[in-house]
Amino acid sequence: MEDKTATSTTPMLTGAQALVRSLEHVGVDVMFGLPGGAILPAYDPLLDSGQIRHILCRHEQGAGHAAEGYAMTTGRVGVCMVTSGPGATNLVTPIADAMMDSVPMVAITGQVGSSMIGTDAFQEADIRGITMPVTKHSFLVTKAEDIPLAIKEAFYIAASGRPGPVLVDITKDALQGSSPFAWPEEMDLPGYHPTTRPHHRQVKEAARLIAEARRPVLYVGGGVVKAHAAAELAELAELTRVPVVTTLMARGAFPDSDPLNFGMPGMHGTVAAVGALQQADLLIALGTRFDDRVTGRLDSFAPGAKVIHADIDPAEISKNRVADVPIVGDVREVLIDLNQTLRAEAQLPDYSAWTRYLTEMAAKYPLGWEEGLDRLSPQRVIQRIGEIAGPDAYYAAGVGQHQMWSAHFLPFEKSGHWLNSGGLGTMGYCVPAAMGAKVGRPDAVVWGIDGDGCFQMTNQELVTCALEGIPIKIAVINNESLGMVRQWQTLFYNARYSNTDLHSYRIPDFPKLAEAMGCVGLRAETAEEVDAVIEQAMAINDRPVVVEFVVHKDAMVWPMVAAGTSNDDIQIARDMAPTWEEEEL
Numbered sequence: 358m359e360d361k362t363a364t365s366t367t368p369m370l371t372g373a374q375a376l377v378r379s380l381e382h383v384g385v386d387v388m389f390g391l392p393g394g395a396i397l398p399a400y401d402p403l404l405d406s407g408q409i410r411h412i413l414c415r416h417e418q419g420a421g422h423a424a425e426g427y428a429m430t431t432g433r434v435g436v437c438m439v440t441s442g443p444g445a446t447n448l449v450t451p452i453a454d455a456m457m458d459s460v461p462m463v464a465i466t467g468q469v470g471s472s473m474i475g476t477d478a479f480q481e482a483d484i485r486g487i488t489m490p491v492t493k494h495s496f497l498v499t500k501a502e503d504i505p506l507a508i509k510e511a512f513y514i515a516a517s518g519r520p521g522p523v524l525v526d527i528t529k530d531a532l533q534g535s536s537p538f539a540w541p542e543e544m545d546l547p548g549y550h551p552t553t554r555p556h557h558r559q560v561k562e563a564a565r566l567i568a569e570a571r572r573p574v575l576y577v578g579g580g581v582v583k584a585h586a587a588a589e590l591a592e593l594a595e596l597t598r599v600p601v602v603t604t605l606m607a608r609g610a611f612p613d614s615d616p617l618n619f620g621m622p623g624m625h626g627t628v629a630a631v632g633a634l635q636q637a638d639l640l641i642a643l644g645t646r647f648d649d650r651v652t653g654r655l656d657s658f659a660p661g662a663k664v665i666h667a668d669i670d671p672a673e674i675s676k677n678r679v680a681d682v683p684i685v686g687d688v689r690e691v692l693i694d695l696n697q698t699l700r701a702e703a704q705l706p707d708y709s710a711w712t713r714y715l716t717e718m719a720a721k722y723p724l725g726w727e728e729g730l731d732r733l734s735p736q737r738v739i740q741r742i743g744e745i746a747g748p749d750a751y752y753a754a755g756v757g758q759h760q761m762w763s764a765h766f767l768p769f770e771k772s773g774h775w776l777n778s779g780g781l782g783t784m785g786y787c788v789p790a791a792m793g794a795k796v797g798r799p800d801a802v803v804w805g806i807d808g809d810g811c812f813q814m815t816n817q818e819l820v821t822c823a824l825e826g827i828p829i830k831i832a833v834i835n836n837e838s839l840g841m842v843r844q845w846q847t848l849f850y851n852a853r854y855s856n857t858d859l860h861s862y863r864i865p866d867f868p869k870l871a872e873a874m875g876c877v878g879l880r881a882e883t884a885e886e887v888d889a890v891i892e893q894a895m896a897i898n899d900r901p902v903v904v905e906f907v908v909h910k911d912a913m914v915w916p917m918v919a920a921g922t923s924n925d926d927i928q929i930a931r932d933m934a935p936t937w938e939e940e941e942l
Contacts, residue, residue: 361521370538372501372531373494376465379508381408385429385436388412393440394480396467412796412825415487416526417444419789419818425460426793429776430751430801434515438465438799442480443854445526446487450783452522453491457780458606459583463511466858471499471528479710485526489544489697493521502536504534510544515625518551520669551669555686560694562700563665563682568703569641570663573599574712576622579606579779580644580668580688587611587772589692596699598708602630604645606779609769619715619725624918625761627713628722628935631916631924637662644668644688647677648780657923667691671768685912692823702902722929724765726912735834736762738887739806742832743767745891750802751794753777753941755811758840760913763806785814791829792822802830802895809835809861816870822901823875830894830902836910838859844913850930863909871903879904 362368376399380388389412392400394709403411407538417439424435426617439448445466455462469478470685485495492515496507504527512521567573583591587610593615594601601611602622611618622629634640634651640662645651652658655677666673666680667688674683684691699705726736739762743752748770754760754777769775776788776794791805822829839857846854861867868878877897881890881904894902918927928934 359595365620367537368538369404369535371398372504372527372534372536373412374402375501375504375536375538376508376527377402377406378538379408379505379540383508383512384832385409387792388436388438389414389423389427391417391420391440393444393467395441395464395469395529396438396444397440397927398529399438399465399467399527412821413736413791414821416815416816417447418450418785419792419815420455421448421462421464421533422783422786422789422815423793423796423818424462424464425451426753426776426790427797428461428793429771429790429796430794432773434512436463436465440467440480441469441484444480444483445484445488446482447685449488449491450781451523452488452509453781454781454922455777456491456784458494459520459579460522460706461515462522463515464522464524466524467532467795468497468528468722469525470530472530472855474528485524487811488524491522492524495524495526497526497528498531498655499563499727500536501531501534504531506544506634507536508543510546513544514546518553541841548747552671552685552794553669553690554689555667555684555691559682559684560691560698563684563695564703566639566642566663566665566682567597567599567699568705571706571708572637572707573597573639573641573922574633574637575599575601576634576640576642576645577601577603577607577610578645579788580653581607581610582772584644584688585772586644586689586692589689589696592696593692593699596696597705598712600633600708600712602626602633604648604651605777605832608764608775610772611859612770613768614770616716617712619719621677621764622919623648625764625916626651626916627719627724627765628916628927628929629719631759631918631927632718633715633937635664635924636660642666643692646673647707652677653918653924657925662770688891698753717794722916722935732909733881733884733887735759735836735906735912736766737884738832738834738881738906738908739763741887745895746801746802746804748774750804751776751798752772753791753794753803753805755785755805755807756782756784757808757811757915758844758912759808759834784811788812788815790833791831792818792827795822795827795942797827805829805831807831807833808840809833809837809867810839812867813859813861813865815875817900819871819874819876819903828901831904833867833903833905834908835867835905836863836908836912838910840910841914843910847911847913848910849919867903867905871901876901876903880907881905882907913935
């Protein structure tokens with residue numbers, strides 16, 4: 358059919374050229390990927406792009422997590438591109454990770470020729486079908502002329518409303534075909550209209566509940582970070598003097614140094630944060646989804662509290678806990694409206710007795726650890742990294758015990774400086790996410806805090822870092838085991854350690870492995886060596902650095918709420934619980 362929009366000045370481009378041109382139109386300057394047969398046509402014009410830096414990763418999972426890390430530190434859409442079949446399926450984990458943690462990402466995958474779809478062709482996989490439950494939206498593009506609009510819509514969907522991953526799967530014949538290139542001025546997205554402005558009537562009702570409460574808590578989730586609403590949150594806390602707890606994803610959204618911050622709630626939360634939620638009469642839930650790791654057994658969670666729940670995703674409202682005041686909207690917009698309303702209309706009570714009670718609880722049950730083991734204390738190692746690198750650094754973590762210790766002992770003073778896999782709990786996240794963070798913030802210090810188990814999943818991306826000039830710093834907290842699983846085996850399986858011992862005291866030799874990948878490899882085994890190796894790592898900025906800290910395998914994460922139990926059953930150490938009944942308001 359003749360294209361009536363084409364003019365004599367409209368360039369004819371291949372689909373591959375149109376893809377690269379479209380990515381330039383939406384402002385892409387960095388993408389992470391790995392070529393293969395089906396996506397190969399797209400890599401040819403990419404070589405000529407003066408705008409897009411392509412970072413050749415060692416594994417597709419690494420490309421996806423790197424795109425996440427880039428998005429988390431820049432607020433922009435992270436981009437990754439891989440080929441069909443196994444290349445695409447290797448990307449499923451970071452796509453699911455981005456979905457759970459609301460990270461804006463566009464994943465571009467090559468697909469076999471459109472005539473081959475459904476024939477079990479070589480390296481054919483229905484990646485659109487596979488990822489449909491874990492993407493915000495997905496496109497299958499089979500014509501060259503459809504590529505620009507798909508890219509424009511994909512980036513808009515990924516970044517607007519609740520951020521998330523969007524898949525663009527493009528057939529090889531679409532990439533090889535030709536079409537007049539015209540950047541679309543309009544999009545056609547029927548039914549997609551994210552609500553960003555909250556309804557003022559609901560905000561007024563929220564203000565009324567706050568004014569009536571005696572034990573309110575600001576229950577802050579990662580949505581506050583995604584909405585860049587830290588300043589507005591600080592204004593609300595200052596205005597109301599309401600105590601604050603920040604979930605794992607929201608660490609840094611409110612500074613730890615503020616006396617109103619009682620830390621992280623949940624399975625490994627502080628006693629004060631868990632107690633605050635359990636004994637509150639009002640939860641002001643902002644950009645959080647009442648995850649089971651926070652609520653514990655849901656029917657016993659915050660039993661006496663009314664709930665104000667503000668979230669940009671209406672599907673989250675009353676999903677796990679019924680909201681008395683549901684507010685759909687961008688959290689920053691909600692906070693602006695709420696602050697204005699409280700200033701104009703509400704006479705707020707004095708919550709100082711409630712805050713004092715929580716302060717005393719925090720003093721009575723502080724975070725800490727046991728010294729005197731025959732190896733390094735992992736908590737002290739992580740704390741020293743934070744103290745030496747400071748709150749301006751960006752920190753990525755793997756998943757497990759080291760993640761929880763990092764959430765407790767790193768300096769969280771700034772929003773957006775903390776990267777981790779909160780929802781999916783993806784081991785192997787740390788190294789590539791730190792790589793993406795450093796690409797997004799090249800002038801900042803980026804530390805990855807990884808376990809020896811996580812590190813052995815994706816450390817090959819350090820080769821990428823060494824070759825691409827991405828000088829991240831990775832701390833391997835080596836306890837020779839899959840630490841969190843071992844902790845559960847200790848507590849719930851009578852210390853029967855089935856297949857959790859990694860025997861990684863010297864195999865692999867992490868410093869030598871690091872050196873082989875073009876990094877500097879360091880090791881600390883005694884307390885006297887800890888500061889020296891951290892300082893040495895901080896001084897190296899021309900290559901990635903890996904520092905192995907040999908820690909004790911029996912160190913545990915406390916406090917803890919066992920899975921499936923009530924938050925009221927929190928333990929501060931094995932068989933030791935807070936004396937709730939003796940606490941008085």
